[in-house]
Amino acid sequence: xxxxxxxxxxxxxxxxxxxxxxxxxxxxxxxxxxxxxxxxxxxxxxxxxxxxxxxxxxxxxxxxxxxxxxxxxxxxxxxxxxxxxxxxxxxxxxxxxxxxxxxxxxxxxxxxxxxxxxxxxxxxxxxxxxxxxxxxxxxxxxxxxxxxxxxxxxxxxxxxxxxxxxxxxxxxxxxxxxxxxxxxxxxxxxxxxxxxxxxxxxxxxxxxxxxxxxxxxxxxxxxxxxxxxxxxxxxxxxxxxxxxxxxxxxxxxxxxxxxxxxxxxxxxxxxxxxxxxxxxxxxxxxxxxxxxxxxxxxxxxxxxxxxxxxxxxxxxxxxxxxxxxxxxxxxxxxxxxxxxxxxxxxxxxxxxxxxxxxxxxxxxxxxxxxxxxxxxxxxxxxxxxxxxxxxxxxxxxxxxxxxxxxxxxxxxxxxxxxxxxxxxxxxxxxxxxxxxxxxxxxxxxxxxxxxxxxxxxxxxxxxxxxxxxxxxxxxxxxxxxxxxxxxxxxxxxxxxxxxxxxxxxxxxxxxxxxxxxxxxxxxxxx
Amino acid sequence: xxxxxxxxxxxxxxxxxxxxxxxxxxxxxxxxxxxxxxxxxxxxxxxxxxxxxxxxxxxxxxxxxxxxxxxxxxxxxxxxxxxxxxxxxxxxxxxxxxxxxxxxxxxxxxxxxxxxxxxxxxxxxxxxxxxxxxxxxxxxxxxxxxxxxxxxxxxxxxxxxxxxxxxxxxxxxxxxxxxxxxxxxxxxxxxxxxxxxxxxxxxxxxxxxxxxxxxxxxxxxxxxxxxxxxxxxxxxxxxxxxxxxxxxxxxxxxxxxxxxxxxxxxxxxxxxxxxxxxxxxxxxxxxxxxxxxxxxxxxxxxxxxxxxxxxxxxxxxxxxxxxxxxxxxxxxxxxxxxxxxxxxxxxxxxxxxxxxxxxxxxxxxxxxxxxxxxxxxxxxxxxxxxxxxxxxxxxxxxxxxxxxxxxxxxxxxxxxx
Numbered sequence: 001x002x003x004x005x006x007x008x009x010x011x012x013x014x015x016x017x018x019x020x021x022x023x024x025x026x027x028x029x030x031x032x033x034x035x036x037x038x039x040x041x042x043x044x045x046x047x048x049x050x051x052x053x054x055x056x057x058x059x060x061x062x063x064x065x066x067x068x069x070x071x072x073x074x075x076x077x078x079x080x081x082x083x084x085x086x087x088x089x090x091x092x093x094x095x096x097x098x099x100x101x102x103x104x105x106x107x108x109x110x111x112x113x114x115x116x117x118x119x120x121x122x123x124x125x126x127x128x129x130x131x132x133x134x135x136x137x138x139x140x141x142x143x144x145x146x147x148x149x150x151x152x153x154x155x156x157x158x159x160x161x162x163x164x165x166x167x168x169x170x171x172x173x174x175x176x177x178x179x180x181x182x183x184x185x186x187x188x189x190x191x192x193x194x195x196x197x198x199x200x201x202x203x204x205x206x207x208x209x210x211x212x213x214x215x216x217x218x219x220x221x222x223x224x225x226x227x228x229x230x231x232x233x234x235x236x237x238x239x240x241x242x243x244x245x246x247x248x249x250x251x252x253x254x255x256x257x258x259x260x261x262x263x264x265x266x267x268x269x270x271x272x273x274x275x276x277x278x279x280x281x282x283x284x285x286x287x288x289x290x291x292x293x294x295x296x297x298x299x300x301x302x303x304x305x306x307x308x309x310x311x312x313x314x315x316x317x318x319x320x321x322x323x324x325x326x327x328x329x330x331x332x333x334x335x336x337x338x339x340x341x342x343x344x345x346x347x348x349x350x351x352x353x354x355x356x357x358x359x360x361x362x363x364x365x366x367x368x369x370x371x372x373x374x375x376x377x378x379x380x381x382x383x384x385x386x387x388x389x390x391x392x393x394x395x396x397x398x399x400x401x402x403x404x405x406x407x408x409x410x411x412x413x414x415x416x417x418x419x420x421x422x423x424x425x426x427x428x429x430x431x432x433x434x435x436x437x438x439x440x441x442x443x444x445x446x447x448x449x450x451x452x453x454x455x456x457x458x459x460x461x462x463x464x465x466x467x468x469x470x471x472x473x474x475x476x477x478x479x480x481x482x483x484x485x486x487x488x489x490x491x492x493x494x495x496x497x498x499x500x501x502x503x504x505x506x507x508x509x510x511x512x513x514x515x516x517x518x519x520x521x522x523x524x525x526x
Numbered sequence: 527x528x529x530x531x532x533x534x535x536x537x538x539x540x541x542x543x544x545x546x547x548x549x550x551x552x553x554x555x556x557x558x559x560x561x562x563x564x565x566x567x568x569x570x571x572x573x574x575x576x577x578x579x580x581x582x583x584x585x586x587x588x589x590x591x592x593x594x595x596x597x598x599x600x601x602x603x604x605x606x607x608x609x610x611x612x613x614x615x616x617x618x619x620x621x622x623x624x625x626x627x628x629x630x631x632x633x634x635x636x637x638x639x640x641x642x643x644x645x646x647x648x649x650x651x652x653x654x655x656x657x658x659x660x661x662x663x664x665x666x667x668x669x670x671x672x673x674x675x676x677x678x679x680x681x682x683x684x685x686x687x688x689x690x691x692x693x694x695x696x697x698x699x700x701x702x703x704x705x706x707x708x709x710x711x712x713x714x715x716x717x718x719x720x721x722x723x724x725x726x727x728x729x730x731x732x733x734x735x736x737x738x739x740x741x742x743x744x745x746x747x748x749x750x751x752x753x754x755x756x757x758x759x760x761x762x763x764x765x766x767x768x769x770x771x772x773x774x775x776x777x778x779x780x781x782x783x784x785x786x787x788x789x790x791x792x793x794x795x796x797x798x799x800x801x802x803x804x805x806x807x808x809x810x811x812x813x814x815x816x817x818x819x820x821x822x823x824x825x826x827x828x829x830x831x832x833x834x835x836x837x838x839x840x841x842x843x844x845x846x847x848x849x850x851x852x853x854x855x856x857x858x859x860x861x862x863x864x865x866x867x868x869x870x871x872x873x874x875x876x877x878x879x880x881x882x883x884x885x886x887x888x889x890x891x892x893x894x895x896x897x898x899x900x901x902x903x904x905x906x907x908x909x910x911x912x913x914x915x916x917x918x919x920x921x922x923x924x925x926x927x928x929x930x931x932x933x934x935x936x937x938x939x940x941x942x943x
Contacts, residue, residue, distance in 0.1 A: 083776075099772035099775045100769065100772055101764075101768035101934065102768065103933065103934055104764065104765060104768055112761060115762075120756075160776075
C-alpha cells in the first residue's frame with residue numbers, strides 16, 4: 001500500500017515517547033503512553049474522540065508539559081516548555097482547526113513567528129515559493145488566506161511547519177475537512193515528502209485512510225496505548241475494535257420503511273447570492289416521503305447549507321415553493337415552520353443549536369417557546385421544560401451531572417445528543433439533520449443513528465446532509481448529489497461506493513451505474 | 527500500489543488583478559475633493575471654502591483627530607477596542623498644560639504622551655490582563671479621565687489661574703512658513719481664478735504657520751504604516767488582532783504586543799490632547815476642551831477602514847468641517863451643503879452605471895432634500911453650525927460603514943490556553 005523503502009530502521013527513532021502521563025483536574029488524559037516513531041515513516045495514531053490523542057500531541061508539541069514520562073527526539077532526551085522548543089527540535093504540527101489569520105496574506109501567515117529566518121520581505125517570498133512545490137500549493141504568496149479553499153489552507157499550514165525546518169510533522173485529523181479527491185492529493189503530498197526524508201505522525205480515526213497511508217499504526221484508548229498493528233495485514237474492523245474495545249455500531253439500516261405519503265415537497269427553489277450575481281440554489285426540486293431518509297451529498301459550499309436554511313426559513317428564497325404535508329410554508333417564518341412540524345439539527349450546534357452559557361433546560365425551550373411542554377399560554381413553563389429535559393437526558397443518554405449545568409460543560413457528543421433529543425420532541429413530521437454526527441465520538445454516533453432509524457421506522461421523514469459518506473450511504477434510502485446549487489445526480493445507497501459519490505460530488509461525472517445524472521452542469525460556471 | 531511522486535512543476539498562479547493602488551485612490555480622492563470644492567465655491571460665491579485661512583484652521587483642528595485616530599489604529603490592529611481614547615486625550619491635555627506652562631511646548635508634548643500612555647496602560651491592564659469587556663473599560667477610562675483632570679486642575683491650576691477650569695497660558699511653538707512660496711501662492715489665490723486660486727489657497731494654508739507638532743503628526747502617519755505593515759513587530763502586532771490563537775501557536779507573545787499597542791495608542795491620544803492645548807487659538811487647558819474629538823478620531827479610523835491612509839482622509843474631512851464652521855459660520859456651511867448635493871449627483875450616476883437602483887434612489891432622495899434645504903435657508907442656525915463636524919461624522923459613517931473590514935479578533939478578550 002505504501003512506500004516502506006524510505007523508512008530507516010537502523011537510525012535512532014525520530015520520536016520516542018515513554019511512560020507519558022498527564023492528569024487534569026478530575027481526569028487522566030494520558031496514562032503510561034508509549035509511542036515509537038521511526039525516521040521517515042508515516043506513523044498513524046488512532047483512537048476515538050476523547051481517547052487522548054490530542055493531549056498526547058500537545059505534549060509532544062510543547063503546548064502542555066507531561067506529568068510523568070520522557071520524550072526523546074533522534075535519540076536525545078528533550079523537555080519542551082513551549083511550541084518554539086519543539087519547533088527548534090524539528091517538530092511541527094498542523095492543527096485540525098487551522099491556525100491562520102484570514103486577513104493576512106499567505107506569506108505573512110507563513111513567516112509569522114519565524115521572521116528571524118528570512119525576514120518578511122523578498123527573501124522570505126522566494127523561500128516560500130521554493131517550498132510551495134513540496135506541498136502542492138499553487139498560489140501567489142501575496143494572496144489573502146481568506147481567498148483560499150480548505151485544501152489550500154491546509155497546504156499553507158504544512159508550508160508553515162516546513163518553513164520552520166520541521167522534519168517530523170504532526171497532522172491532526174487532516175482529512176476531516178477534505179473530500180475524497182482532496183484526501184488523495186494530500187496523501188500524494190505526504191508520500192512525496194516522505195521520500196524526501198520527512199517523518200509524519202498521522203492522527204485519525206478514519207481507518208481506511210490510516211490503512212492507505214500509514215507504515216505503522218498505534219492505537220490509543222481511554223488515554224493509554226493499547227497496541228500497535230501493521231496496516232498491511234490488519235483490517236479496518238479489527239482496528240476499530242481495538243479502538244472501541246468492543247463491537248462496532250454501523251449506520252446500516254435494514255429494510256425500507258418508505259411510504260407514499262409526501263411530507264416535504266420543494267419545487268423550483270431558487271436563491272441568489274446577496275449581490276445577485278449568481279445563484280446559490282438553482283431550481284431545486286426535492287421530495288421527502290414519510291419513513292424515508294433522503295441524503296444530500298456534496299462538497300461543502302455547494303449550497304447544502306443554504307438549502308437547509310432556506311427550507312427552515314432562515315434565508316428568503318428568490319422563488320419556488322416549500323410544502324409540508326399540504327401546508328404551504330413558503331411565506332412563513334422559521335418559528336412557524338418549526339411549529340408546522342419540522343425538527344432541525346443544525347450543522348454547527350454552537351452557532352445555531354445551543355446557548356452554551358445557559359443551562360440544559362433553558363436550551364430545551366429554544367425553538368419550542370410557543371409549544372407544550374415548555375410554555376403555557378404566553379408564559380414559559382420552566383417546570384415543564386425541566387421535566388422534559390430530564391426525560392431527554394435519560395432517553396438519549398446525555399451524560400451530564402444535572403440539567404442545571406451550562407451546555408458548555410458537556411462534551412460535543414453529549415451536546416449533540418441533547419440537540420437531537422430536543423428536535424425529536426414534539427412529534428415532528430420532518431427532521432432536517434445537518435451533519436448530525438460531526439465531531440462526536442463513536443458511542444454518541446451510534447445512539448444518534450439509532451434514534452434517527454427509530455424515528456424513521458415510526459414514519460418520520462428525514463432530510464440528511466452529511467460529509468461522512470459512509471453515514472450518508474448507510475442511513476439514506478435515496479441519495480441526491482448537490483453541485484453548484486443544483487441536484488445533479490441520484491445515487492442508490494445499496495450499490496454506490498464512497499468513491500463514486502466523491503467523483504459525482506466534484507463534477508467529475510458518474511463513473512458507476514449506481515449514480516444517475518439528473519441534470520447537466522454547464523462547465524465554466526464560477 | 528507504489529506511488530513515486532515527482533516534484534510537480536511549480537507554477538505560481540498569476541498575481542491577483544491589481545486594482546488601482548492605495549496611494550492612487552488617495553490622490554484621486556484629493557483631486558476630486560478640490561474640484562468639488564472649487565465648483566461649489568464658484569457656484570455659491572464663497573471663496574472661504576478653499577481659502578488659505580480655512581485650510582490652516584482645518585489642519586490645526588484635524589491634528590487632534592488624526593492623532594486620536596492613529597491611537598485607535600494601533601490599539602485595534604492589536605485587537606483591543608479603544609473607546610477610551612477620549613479619556614486618554616483629556617489626560618493628555620492636562621499633562622500638556624501642566625508641563626507646558628512651566629517648561630515650554632516640548633515638555634508639554636512629552637508630558638502629554640506620558641499621561642496618555644498611563645491611560646493606555648490602565649486600559650491594557652483591564653482588558654488584556656483581567657479580561658474586562660473593552661467597551662466597559664473604555665467608558666470607565668473616559669469617566670476617569672474627565673474626573674481626574676477636574677480634580678487635578680482644581681488642585682494645581684486654581685492657585686495660579688484663579689479658575690479651576692483653566693490652566694495658566696502655555697508657551698506656543700514657533701511656527702514656520704515657506705516665505706516666498708506662500709507669497710506667490712497668495713497672489714494666485716487673490717486672483718480668483720477657478721481651480722488655480724482654489725488650489726493655491728489650499729496649498730498656501732498647508733505651508734503657512736506650520737508648527738513642529740504639525741510636522742511630527744504628519745510624519746507619524748507614514749511611520750505608523752511602516753511600523754505596522756513593513757516590520758516584523760508590526761506583522762506580529764497585526765496577527766494578534768486577527769487571530770491571537772494562531773499567533774500564540776507560533777510563539778508570538780500575544781499579551782506583550784497587545785500591551786505595547788494599547789500603551790502606544792494612549793500616548794498618541796495624549797499627543798492629540800497636546801495638539802489641542804498648543805493650538806494657537808487657546809494655548810491653555812480648558813475643561814471639556816476635547817469635545818468628543820477622541821470619538822471623532824475613532825470614527826475617522828473606522829472611515830479609513832483601519833488603515834493609516836484612509837484615516838488621514840477621515841481626519842482631514844472632519845478637521846475641514848470643523849475649521850469651516852469656526853472660521854466662517856453658518857452661511858458657508860450652507861454652501862457646503864450645496865457641495866454635498868453635487869457629490870450625491872456623482873454618486874447617483876455611479877450607482878446607476880453599477881445598476882444599484884436602490885442606492886441610486888436613496889441618493890437622489892437625500893440630494894433633493896438637501897437641495898431644498900439649501901434654497902430655503904439663508905444660513906444654518908448657529909446652534910447647528912457648531913455641530914457640523916459631528917453631523918459629518920454621523921453621515922459619513924452611516925454611508926461608509928458597509929464595506930469596512932475590521933481586524934477579525936477586534937474587541938475579543940483573549941485567554942491563553
